[in-house]
Amino acid sequence: MTDLAVHEHVGLPVFERLGPHASRAEQVAHLAEAARQIRIQDLKLVHHARAGHIGGDFSAIDILTTLYGAVLDISPDRVADPERDRFILSKGHVAGALYTTLAAFGFLPVAELATFLQPLSALNGHPNRTKVAGVEANTGPLGHGLPVAVGHALSAKLDGSPRRTYVLVGDGELQEGSNWEAMMAASQHRLDRLTVIVDRNRLQQGAAVKETNDLDPLHDKATAFGFAVAEVDGHDHGTLLDVLAQVPAQPGRPTFVIAHTHKGHPISFMSDNVAWHHKVPDEAEYHQALAELEDKP
Amino acid sequence: MTPPPSVADRPRFDCRDAYVATLSELAHEDHRIVGVVNDSVGSSKLTGFRSSFPDRLINVGIAEQDMVGVAAGLANGGRIPFVSAASCFLTARALEQIKADVAYSNHNVKLCGMSPGLAYGELGPTHHSIEDIAWLRAIDNLTVIVPADPVETSAALRWAAQVEGPVFVRVSRMSVPQVNADDYTFTPGRAVTLRDGGDVTLIANGTVLWRALVAAEQLEAEGISARVLSMPTVKPLDVDAVVAAARETAGIVTVEESTIAGGLGGAVAETVVQHHPARVTILGIPGFAPTGSAAFLLDRYGMSPEGIADAARSLARHG
Numbered sequence: 001m002t003d004l005a006v007h008e009h010v011g012l013p014v015f016e017r018l019g020p021h022a023s024r025a026e027q028v029a030h031l032a033e034a035a036r037q038i039r040i041q042d043l044k045l046v047h048h049a050r051a052g053h054i055g056g057d058f059s060a061i062d063i064l065t066t067l068y069g070a071v072l073d074i075s076p077d078r079v080a081d082p083e084r085d086r087f088i089l090s091k092g093h094v095a096g097a098l099y100t101t102l103a104a105f106g107f108l109p110v111a112e113l114a115t116f117l118q119p120l121s122a123l124n125g126h127p128n129r130t131k132v133a134g135v136e137a138n139t140g141p142l143g144h145g146l147p148v149a150v151g152h153a154l155s156a157k158l159d160g161s162p163r164r165t166y167v168l169v170g171d172g173e174l175q176e177g178s179n180w181e182a183m184m185a186a187s188q189h190r191l192d193r194l195t196v197i198v199d200r201n202r203l204q205q206g207a208a209v210k211e212t213n214d215l216d217p218l219h220d221k222a223t224a225f226g227f228a229v230a231e232v233d234g235h236d237h238g239t240l241l242d243v244l245a246q247v248p249a250q251p252g253r254p255t256f257v258i259a260h261t262h263k264g265h266p267i268s269f270m271s272d273n274v275a276w277h278h279k280v281p282d283e284a285e286y287h288q289a290l291a292e293l294e295d296k297p
Numbered sequence: 298m299t300p301p302p303s304v305a306d307r308p309r310f311d312c313r314d315a316y317v318a319t320l321s322e323l324a325h326e327d328h329r330i331v332g333v334v335n336d337s338v339g340s341s342k343l344t345g346f347r348s349s350f351p352d353r354l355i356n357v358g359i360a361e362q363d364m365v366g367v368a369a370g371l372a373n374g375g376r377i378p379f380v381s382a383a384s385c386f387l388t389a390r391a392l393e394q395i396k397a398d399v400a401y402s403n404h405n406v407k408l409c410g411m412s413p414g415l416a417y418g419e420l421g422p423t424h425h426s427i428e429d430i431a432w433l434r435a436i437d438n439l440t441v442i443v444p445a446d447p448v449e450t451s452a453a454l455r456w457a458a459q460v461e462g463p464v465f466v467r468v469s470r471m472s473v474p475q476v477n478a479d480d481y482t483f484t485p486g487r488a489v490t491l492r493d494g495g496d497v498t499l500i501a502n503g504t505v506l507w508r509a510l511v512a513a514e515q516l517e518a519e520g521i522s523a524r525v526l527s528m529p530t531v532k533p534l535d536v537d538a539v540v541a542a543a544r545e546t547a548g549i550v551t552v553e554e555s556t557i558a559g560g561l562g563g564a565v566a567e568t569v570v571q572h573h574p575a576r577v578t579i580l581g582i583p584g585f586a587p588t589g590s591a592a593f594l595l596d597r598y599g600m601s602p603e604g605i606a607d608a609a610r611s612l613a614r615h616g
Contacts, residue, residue, distance in 0.1 A: 082375050130403050136373060138402040141393055147363045148398055151370020154355060158331070158376065181363035188358075
């Protein structure tokens with residue numbers, strides 16, 4: 001295989017953050033185009049590597065894009081700044097979506113995406129903070145990110161620092177008890193600069209969440225645990241931007257954002273289909289998905 | 298000539314006292330240091346620390362997974378967390394957090410396993426922590442230290458505080474005599490020769506090291522010269538010291554307050570087999586212990602000074 005062949009599937013524009021003078025409409029259009037490009041690139045990575053978690057990638061990409069493209073106080077030249085905001089991807093299996101997002105916003109060289117899942121690549125199936133700049137915790141086993149996020153939010157509080165902590169968890173992942181341990185602690189310590197985002201795609205690996213261990217009433221549970229709870233369309237960049245940028249949502253309370261998403265969104269044959277948890281598209285599916293994404297500027 | 302006084306006659310100390318004194322000193326010296334506990338303020342003797350540093354003792358409640366994850370997050374934010382919890386719960390309940398959030402993520406967390414081994418005696422195997430060393434020794438990027446006395450506990454904690462990276466330190470509850478010199482300096486990965494000898498070698502750490510020293514005293518009276526290697530760092534192991542012992546003496550007896558599967562004895566055996574095959578006898582705890590105090594159980598499992606001397610004598614004879 002030549003270098004050219006290896007890199008044929010990699011090509012992603014790098015998106016600058018818009019300045020403070022951009023209108024909300026400009027901001028939303030910018031994020032939508034970034035998310036579309038990230039999906040196209042992620043699809044190509046999964047297709048090329050013949051592996052990945054494309055269903056969860058596509059449910060999370062709009063959230064990741066909004067965070068890195070407009071919300072997080074972080075930039076490629078500040079990945080080691082102690083005062084940076086922290087984002088922890090607890091559902092580490094959507095590493096492909098994270099790497100692609102990091103590349104789209106300049107944290108990772110776009111060419112490095114060509115190594116995704118290749119032997120000895122830094123881009124493992126789950127993210128590694130010691131190998132990829134911008135990754136904050138080595139996640140993969142579920143139920144780990146939220147406690148780590150609580151620890152970071154505590155450190156910021158001890159420092160009297162305004163830096164914020166965001167953590168993205170899957171909805172199926174909330175079946176792990178460690179999350180609820182951490183939510184109790186977040187509430188007890190009044191960590192109001194902590195935002196937990198749930199990628200509420202309603203599907204876990206093999207079945208619907210509600211047919212496995214139902215989470216509902218999730219809104220009420222999070223409220224009972226002391227969180228300020230918001231529900232948003234997890235594919236609507238404008239709503240995500242409004243909600244995620246508002247910290248604290250309620251003084252003295254951590255924030256819990258239920259982002260309603262669709263696994264595999266917006267691909268017609270993947271969306272809400274549990275089979276696409278980690279299915280790899282064949283040639284026909286790949287071309288159809290690509291066409292659907294390229295059709296929707 | 299009267300024999301020198303025995304190690305057994307020295308005053309005894311609870312290493313937790315050295316632990317809290319050192320942690321308080323370190324916290325005064327470095328504002329980044331915080332304690333993290335799972336309700337274990339009393340059992341870790343940290344009430345004084347909490348009074349001195351009310352904001353810097355983080356109690357997550359009875360939630361070990363959260364405790365270790367929170368510690369990793371605190372380290373991510375620039376703090377140096379000392380997690381202080383009963384070793385049985387810290388290492389068993391939060392093993393995956395130790396692996397993923399601390400060791401694999403390379404977060405600068407110090408894990409302090411309180412009251413390890415058989416310390417909880419009559420409370421039984423749920424509260425015994427005989428597996429911790431074997432479990433943690435299998436995890437990459439984690440230094441595993443088993444101090445033998447207050448001096449070494451304090452020195453190991455001081456070293457852990459200034460080194461960047463994950464460290465586990467066992468803090469014993471059983472009272473032990475001081476076996477290291479007052480001016481002892483802890484060197485990671487290095488054995489300390491507490492007694493030189495050429496007939497047989499005893500390698501020990503933690504609460505049973507003094508017992509090995511008393512065994513060596515008894516052997517000396519019989520004309521058997523036993524080398525006693527203190528091995529505070531189980532990982533990384535001092536391979537050179539172990540190989541030298543295998544080469545220069547008739548055999549090695551390892552003594553530890555933990556399971557005979559995969560602990561200090563396992564580490565020594567792996568080393569000997571690969572570098573210089575020699576006879577090794579592993580003294581430790583073979584399984585779930587019956588009801589009894591820690592001291593009773595150690596004696597029962599052949600780790601009285603007499604039991605250790607028996608094992609050494611047998612190797613010396615066959616050597």
